[in-house]
Amino acid sequence: MSNPIGSSSSSERELTVAEVGEFPTIARAASGRRQPTTTLVGPGHDAAIVAAADGRVAVSTDMLVEGRHFRLDWSSPYDVGRKAVAQNGADVAAMGARPIAFLVGLGCPPDTPVSVLDGISAGIGEAAEAIGAGVVGGDLVQADQVIVAVTVLGDLQGRAPLLRSEARAGDIVALAGSTGASAAGLALLEAEHTGFTDLVDAHRVPSPPYEAGVGAVLAGAHAGTDISDGLLADLGHIAVASAVAITVEQHTVEPGPRLTAAAEELGADPWGWVLTGGEDHALAACFPPEVELPDGWRRIGRVHEGSGVTVDGRTRESPGGWESFGSATSR
The missing domain is CATH 3.90.650.10 (PurM-like C-terminal domain)
Known part of the structure; x- marks a missing residue:
């Protein structure tokens, strides 16, 4: 899907985060977002309040760093936001929990066009809403490159968590x-x-x-x-x-x-x-x-x-796979 943040005037698209300001940029990210019934207190306060009827919460967090995990000449900001939700939501889904809330930390240089953060925020918000979760809070800071840090909360809804440590011979x-x-x-x-x-x-x-x-x-x-x-x-x-x-x-x-x-x-x-x-x-x-x-x-x-x-009973020469401090290729 293409980035829907593109219908504003060219002059607005050229505004930087420094020109718009921290709190107006955060307000743009939160504006119009729908919250599920599990969000008791959403953005705009010192902390959010989220209801998990189970009493236990599955929590996971991931970071995406520009140049390491994504490139904006390969992916739109909107897609970067959607990807951030997918990789976090999958973590709690793998444990048998339903994602109910996301917290988002964004970092960027001051000369970053505000349209970039608008796109990332729209991707995160719409992807979260599509799976029945809400974006309940976050933070915006200055950084040397664009960084997206997302934390997800998942509700187990009375089920035992699915762990890595319980596989048995014969399974x-x-x-x-x-x-x-x-x-x-x-x-x-x-x-x-x-x-x-x-x-x-x-x-x-x-x-x-x-x-x-x-x-x-x-x-x-x-x-x-x-x-x-x-x-x-x-x-x-x-x-x-x-x-x-x-x-x-x-x-x-x-x-x-x-x-x-x-x-x-x-x-x-x-x-x-x-x-x-x-x-x-x-x-x-x-x-x-x-x-x-x-x-x-x-x-x-x-x-x-x-x-x-x-x-098929044979050991592959290398299991491969991603290693954060291995290959420098952007993902």
């Missing part, structure tokens, strides 16, 4: 969503390839299967995780936390025709994207073998005694 490993498209989109952007806009869009704005996390808990899943660092890397987190081994059945995650075609044009390996590419924000979970997988989930492997993650 079925299942996936909700798909992997590889975001990594393919990033490769296309890096190569300045103008085709495969669906894959590029998947990198710019992931679409997590939010409801699948709740479905997994209700079906009796033992363990789960969000696929943010790469399929093998994130299954590795479950394997380590649960002290088990996981085998992925390669035929169940075979790259589709779009990934295969893109890989052929770039001279890339589509299996690398599927198995080690990050930022798809699919969900993985480990289910008891007698459980019928809920809607949206498909089997991709099994849990065994032992350690590590293999593909």
Whole structure:
């Protein structure tokens, strides 16, 4: 989706954050935003008040730094905002919670056009509203580059949280969503390839299967995780936390025709994207073998005694995956 913040006059678009001022810029971000019934006190006070009927709150936070996690010549500010919600919302969804509130910290140089923050705020606000959550507060500070820091609150609604540490030998490993498209989109952007806009869009704005996390808990899943660092890397987190081994059945995650075609044009390996590419924000979970997988989930492997993650019983030379202090490539 394109950035909807673009209908104002050219003179307004050229205003900087310094010219508009901190509090008017914050007011622009909060203006017109709808709040769910869980928001008891919203923006405009020293703190927000959010109701979680369960009495427990799942909390996660992530940061996006310009030049490291996004580039504004590759993504619109609106898409950056939507991506920030997706990567945070998927974290609590992976635990079986429903996202109910987001807190947003924005940093930027004083000469940043205010339209950039308008776009990021619109993307965050609309993405949050689309999943039934509200943006309940935040902060704006001066920084050397644009920084988006988002914290999400999730309501477990009486369910036990889905942890990484409870997988058991014999469990079925299942996936909700798909992997590889975001990594393919990033490769296309890096190569300045103008085709495969669906894959590029998947990198710019992931679409997590939010409801699948709740479905997994209700079906009796033992363990789960969000696929943010790469399929093998994130299954590795479950394997380590649960002290088990996981085998992925390669035929169940075979790259589709779009990934295969893109890989052929770039001279890339589509299996690398599927198995080690990050930022798809699919969900993985480990289910008891007698459980019928809920809607949206498909089997991709099994849990065994032992350690590590293999593909058809073979160890991949490198699990790949995102490492924050590794590659300098912007995401």
